[in-house]
Amino acid sequence: MSLSVGDVAPEFSLPDQDKQVVSLTELRGAPVLLVFYPxxxxGKCTGELCQLRDELAVYTDAGVRVLAISTDPVFSLKAFRDAESLTFPLLSDFWPHGTVAQAYGAFNEKAGMAVRATFLVDAEGKVAFAEVNSPGDVREQSGWKSAVAGLAA
Structure with a gap:
């Protein structure tokens, strides 16, 4: 079951593409956009993350940290980040496989992958926006931007 607006976001610590551990607890005090992807x-994941890269200032100018999370190993994430010039951390939920995605209700157990889910966590650690898309559905990022604007208001 996915998280809902108002729920406390589950804590996690995951390695990024450079094997540096990123912890949600350490980011407390600022909003964080969590973008789970398969x-x-x-193709679809690359398109979504490249759009996020191209529009990153919408989030960073509002003080929002952006983290993308998949069940890929760190080595794949490093190559992906380099190939697409992504400038935000790519976190690996590889092992234990999909534990963080499961905690957020964003894991497809049968396929062993994260689903397309997006959560905006406010500065106090509560979910301010939650969206879980069906497999194969590309996300419309306007909802994320509206949620970020809502935090700033």
Whole structure:
């Protein structure tokens, strides 16, 4: 079951593409956009993350940290980040496989992958926006931007 607006966001610590551990607890005090995606290098995921890269200032100018999370290993994430010039951390929920995605209700157990889910966590650690898309559905990022604007208001 996915998280809802108002729920406390589950804490996590995951390695990024450079094997540096990123912890949600350490980011407390600032909003964080969590973008779960199935696989590095897949067409739809690449398109979504490249759009996020191109529009990153919408989030960073509002003080929002952006973290993308998949069940890919760190080595794949490093290659993906380099190939697409992504400038935000790509976190690996590889092992234990999908534990963080499961905690957020963003894991497809049968396929062993994260689903397309997005959560905006406010500065106090509560979910301010939650969206879980069906497999294969590309996300419309206008909802994320509206949620970020709502935090700033």
């Amino acid at each position: 696989f590095a290098f897949s």
